[in-house]
Amino acid sequence: MKRNRTWGQIYLVIVFVILYMPIFYLMYYSFNSGGTMHHFQQFTFEWYKEVFHDPRLLIIVINTLVVALLSATISTILGVAGALSIYYVKRRRAKNLLLTFNNVLIVSPDVIIGASFLILFTIAGIKLGFISVLLSHIAFSVPIVVLMVLPKLQEMSPTLMDAAHDLGANQWQVLTRVILPFITPGIFAGFFMALTYSLDDFAVTFFVTGNGFSTLSVEIYSRARQGISLSINALSTLLFLFTILLIVGYYVISQKGGRLYGEGGRR
Template sequence: MKKKSIWPKVYLAFIFIVLYAPIFYLMFYSFNSGGTMNNFEGFTLDWYKELFGDKRLLIIVLNTIIVALLSAAIATMIGVIGALSIVYMRKKTTKQALLSLNNVLIVSPDVIIGASFLILFTMAGIKLGFTSVLLSHIAFSIPIVVIMVLPKLEEMSMSLIDAARDLGASPWDVLSKVILPYISPGIFAGFFMALTYSLDDFAVTFFVTGNGFSTLSVEIYSLARRGISLNINALSTLLFLFTIILVAGYYFIMQRNSRAAEAGVRK
């Protein structure tokens, strides 16, 4: 037997080091009592205390979470409807055209999308703030949800739907008791991806946010421009940990769903 090469593992380890080393460096100095990122003078939690004592920043955190949850929930509902419409569309040319338009929105530069939304909201007379940020986040999250849901719909056998109809199930029963439970992993994946994109987005939000309303990404950018402050390190550390919790929760839900599906098959 040929021995497996160690170089792929070395390369993978190198990639992870390059990606995570700056993050851990930032997290490490968020506990520095010296106030700089040059010399670690001692351990302290003062930067976190100062962070939680900043009411304005706490309001921005709340704004970010509200926008992310609302945009992800609404985008998931619209994205599921869009994926269902695309899958069960009869004309292949129209189906391919819609898929292409959906994919174009995903790969389009965020600067172009943000500038387009800014022009649209200005022409429509929509005041820049919570509403404009929410609408833009919903818009760029919908294609992500469609992409996550489509594979589950395409692998679903039509025999399940035909069997449900033969047993007298109404169209609503087929949708709620057959289709949606089957594609639930894709729905959860789309929701968490939309939530993550909303929390992390900067370029689009920077264009459509207004006076009196801000999100964490824009606020971190403005804080960084003022100079080095370990408040940014503390805030970034908490964001990173929150993202890890989201990812862990997603995998927990996916494992639970897969176990439930396997149990159902065995029965």
């Protein structure tokens, strides 16, 4: 048993090394004064200064953050509503059908999703740019929020709602004072995951972005095609670190929420 566990841990370490080694290689050379990714000469912040002194890049950063925050907020609202709707469906077959439709955008390849949105926006006459990127990000973020919120709803005891009704609470009061406070960790988790997906997405955004509007992922790809520049490494490093901060924040909030509800249950 111990031997199997040891081999499992070794395998896990190897997988993480393979996954993260290219990222750390990229981050390492973002501090290279030599300007190449072959020979490290001296430690420098030159490439980070170049990133922060690029007006066009700063506008793209703002575009990316605005799209991510708006799409995460709107998709969280829609995702919570969708999770509540699925939760209240009584028929098992209908509930499974709704969950299947919800999971389609998660399991479908990004290329197909991006191409589908491109065709849809072209037929609908929607100009490619901020609106098209925002709508597509909302669309693929809503199913993620639903999957984050639904388990918290399923953990909630129906007796909580019954007790609230017995005490004279109407449906709105039950929703705002019982259900939403209980599923708050799931809501925050869905918001942070939607924010992370929006910040990191490239494939879908590449299809639906237009002239004059870009996001960081698309900009990094465009600059990489022009040739090796360590400003790309610096920009990618900043984006990676920001994503890590979001994920850490999500786990901290989830653990605090779980602890609070655990203490409340013991009381």
